Amino acid sequence: MMKQALIGEFMHEAENTRKLLSMIPDSALEYRPQPHLWSVGQLASHIAEVYNWYEPTFDLDDFDMGSYKYDKGDISKAANILARFEENVSKAKTVIENSDESKYMNNWIMSAGGNALMPAMPKIQVIRGFLYNHLYHHRGELISHLRATGNKVPSLYGPNYEESQAF
Structure with missing residues (x-):
């Protein structure tokens, strides 16, 4: 029953993320609102x-970030990021x-090299917080970055600003 809800x-939410990533123009990829923040x-x-x-979250009880290999791929084009998303979301669904x-x-x-990076907690809590909510947080940041560059953003949970002004 929990699995079906997840x-x-x-x-x-993958569809909402797809809508957002699909709206990123290549011209916005290098934008960062402050030097210490990530670019779009x-x-x-x-x-x-x-x-x-x-x-590693669903299948393991210890996710060793010390051995995890982050590969952001070619982020010089928004289409490359979207393609990576499509590949990764398909695997995650499976x-x-x-x-x-x-x-x-x-x-x-x-953990990293045998040292705990966060306290142990039930896997379902990690799934909801570390995977799901973490993603929603970063989508919000991305929406703010795109808005700051004058780009449009999709409506995710109802009309966006532009759509709400049409009423």
Whole structure:
């Protein structure tokens, strides 16, 4: 039952993420609102990469970030980031579908070289917080970055600003 709820939310939100990533123009990829913040391209790449974390989160009880190999790919074109997203989201969906719901309450930990990076918590809490909510947070940042460059953003949970002005 939990698995079906996770899949439903996953599919709905993957479509929202797809809509957002599809609206990124190449001209905005280098924009960053402040020097210490990620650029649009880096942020979009990170969003696409989060879907690679589904397998070690669902299938392992200890995700060793020390051995994880982050590969953002070629972020010089928005189409490349979207293609990476499509590849990763497909794999993540399969991971959820094949997951064992009886293990959702197993304690899960993120470590690096044997050192805990965060306290152990039930896997379902990590799935909701570390995978799902983390992604939504970064989508919000990306929307802010795109708005700052004068680009349009999609409506995700109802009309966006432009659409609301039409009423």
